[in-house]
Amino acid sequence: MTLIDTSFLSELQIEKENYGAAIGAQWIPTQGASINSVSPVDAAVIGKVNLATETEYNQVVTAAQDAFSIWRLIPAPQRGEIVRQIGNALREQKEALGKLVSYEMGKSLQEGLGEVQEMIDICDFAVGLSRQLYGLTIHSERPAHRMYEQWHPLGVVGIISAFNFPVAVWAWNSMLAWVCGDVCVWKPSEKVPLTAIACQKIVQKIFEANEVPAGICGLVIGDATIGKTMAEDPRIALVSATGSTRMGKSVAAAVGARLGKSILELGGNNAMIITENADLEIAIPGAVFGAVGTAGQRCTSTRRLLIHESQFEAMKSKLTHAYQQIAIGNPLDEQYHMGPLIDQDAVKAYETARVKIAAEGGKVVVEGGVLTGTGYESGCYVKPCIYEMASHHQMVREETFAPILYLTKYKNLDEAIQIQNNVPQGLSSAIMTNNLRESEIFLSHAGSDCGIANVNIGTSGAEIGGAFGGEKETGGGRESGSDAWKAYMRRQTNTINYSKELPLAQGIKFDF
Numbered sequence: 001m002t003l004i005d006t007s008f009l010s011e012l013q014i015e016k017e018n019y020g021a022a023i024g025a026q027w028i029p030t031q032g033a034s035i036n037s038v039s040p041v042d043a044a045v046i047g048k049v050n051l052a053t054e055t056e057y058n059q060v061v062t063a064a065q066d067a068f069s070i071w072r073l074i075p076a077p078q079r080g081e082i083v084r085q086i087g088n089a090l091r092e093q094k095e096a097l098g099k100l101v102s103y104e105m106g107k108s109l110q111e112g113l114g115e116v117q118e119m120i121d122i123c124d125f126a127v128g129l130s131r132q133l134y135g136l137t138i139h140s141e142r143p144a145h146r147m148y149e150q151w152h153p154l155g156v157v158g159i160i161s162a163f164n165f166p167v168a169v170w171a172w173n174s175m176l177a178w179v180c181g182d183v184c185v186w187k188p189s190e191k192v193p194l195t196a197i198a199c200q201k202i203v204q205k206i207f208e209a210n211e212v213p214a215g216i217c218g219l220v221i222g223d224a225t226i227g228k229t230m231a232e233d234p235r236i237a238l239v240s241a242t243g244s245t246r247m248g249k250s251v252a253a254a255v256g257a258r259l260g261k262s263i264l265e266l267g268g269n270n271a272m273i274i275t276e277n278a279d280l281e282i283a284i285p286g287a288v289f290g291a292v293g294t295a296g297q298r299c300t301s302t303r304r305l306l307i308h309e310s311q312f313e314a315m316k317s318k319l320t321h322a323y324q325q326i327a328i329g330n331p332l333d334e335q336y337h338m339g340p341l342i343d344q345d346a347v348k349a350y351e352t353a354r355v356k357i358a359a360e361g362g363k364v365v366v367e368g369g370v371l372t373g374t375g376y377e378s379g380c381y382v383k384p385c386i387y388e389m390a391s392h393h394q395m396v397r398e399e400t401f402a403p404i405l406y407l408t409k410y411k412n413l414d415e416a417i418q419i420q421n422n423v424p425q426g427l428s429s430a431i432m433t434n435n436l437r438e439s440e441i442f443l444s445h446a447g448s449d450c451g452i453a454n455v456n457i458g459t460s461g462a463e464i465g466g467a468f469g470g471e472k473e474t475g476g477g478r479e480s481g482s483d484a485w486k487a488y489m490r491r492q493t494n495t496i497n498y499s500k501e502l503p504l505a506q507g508i509k510f511d512f
Contacts, residue, residue, distance in 0.1 A: 013479030024214025067215030080130025087123030153181030264475025427470030
């Protein structure tokens, strides 16, 4: 393995030993077990983190409650100005933070830099939003009355993020929450704790410079019990959780039991339909990036290709050729397209899936396997693989967080849409076609049942301007753009009587 320049760690002030909880710039001595952040790139220990316990969690939440009483009273455009400064700080640290994302998580450097760009973009979006938290004026049925609705901040927002997007998803939530007047407590994945620590150090400097309460930005790095505590905590007005469907169901049950609010961004089993009218020169790069980008560890990764029978053999041939060109190796080296899986557990899941696929009769198109030898010493590098498989098999209906792609043949568009929708998940979908009628059917009520439906682009790579999220076992939540900000606020309807009488609604008389 080529020696990796890790000078970006010192630039981001990452220490060899780190505490796992912070209130702004105040790092709390954490009493939990110590874990190592191990890079899947070269198996090096990047740093150690002492996990937080419930004691430190309570300190962070208490500080957040105190900060909320002040932060909510600061005008939204002033909150937006602080977020603007955060965006500029991220611009200054983009290269270093992007390298850390790549090194700690394993995605390619271009994807790591792209993830930080997403953070910058959502800052820009939130700055504009801070002057556009619009309500409505509503006509009253009563004379000399005015009705309107307005939006107020919720309070403390708890953010539970996953390893595959270790910084962007937190930014999607926190930047919107902050301009809405909320305060945030972040529980990142224990698999990527150092990216969270780096973000905390970047952001807290901005809050300090603006002399606002430290509790606006809280960090708690802990195991699953901290996530459970957060979900059950009535002080947390909204829990935004990203992860597996299993985890999401647990969070939903706990938050729902106390009638709290939640945003759930869970699993995806995303299909791309290749019609007889598809341009394969567009379809191939869309399918390949969707399937192997982030080593298949995106919730929007392309897992199923539904190919019209007239295009099947040509598509299969082109895919096979394209997969032969994929370079796998150190993700910090830009000559490689694909880096490692996150850890050995992910590799085991990949291998288990391949055994099950074979048992269900999957026909190998491109063979997979674990890579060994020079450059692959971490044991986390695998080959992307392709199987020809009918849609009814159980493995096709499940999400495997790995670069495994299924090819399924279909006869007509109605059949393809039915196959696409006939899975428990409903996040992202795509159709490749030059036929207007086919694209419109796909986007209609009778088409894709996913939260994201694309035409002539892949399933992976959402822009922050649109609301991100999906249906069914994907959770139904929405983050990022459009009017997703409303999830971070509470709606209030107001009626003002400026007459000299008190007429009742619906013409009710109450005389005495």
